[in-house]
Amino acid sequence: MLHYLQNLFQALDVSSLTDAVLRVAAVFLCLTVHETCHGLAALALGIGIQHLPEGAAISLPLRQEGSSRVRAFLLGTLSGSVEPIFGILVVLVAAGVRPLMPWLLSFAAGAMLYVVVEELVPQAHSKAGTCGFVGGFLIMMVLDVALG
Secondary structure, eight states, X not given: OHHHHHHHHHHXXXXXXXXXXXXXXXXXXXXXXXXXXXXXXXXXXXXXXXXXXXXXXXXXXXXXXXXXXHHHHHXXXXXXXXXXXXXXXXXXXXXXXXXXXXXXXXXXXXXXXXXXXXXISGGGOSHHHHHHHHHHHHHHHHHHHHHO
């Protein structure tokens, strides 16, 4: 790594740097790449954790209605398997889909809100569930607008 940095600095005509400075730059570069990988892993972990309740929203009602554990688990897993498939598809056609992204994302958000309001909130059998949903939605909207 140090050799590559020396070549880079020579190409940039920064020959007055000492080996100690080059070592610091090498450590900085290595740690930056390392931390970038940590950030990506944390993002993937966060997305994975976020998918647990979504799979449970499919699996638990199926289990309550008498489906076997294996069937409920497989259907919950299958419901989440479309995301990477369509994620890859969107990456492949991103340039052509870009103007439609606000509409597609709005549709996805509306579909999720519909499922939550029509299926999950009425099962709470109380005003507290509905008020919690509306309060959470308002907080997220305020944060979205405030934080941009």
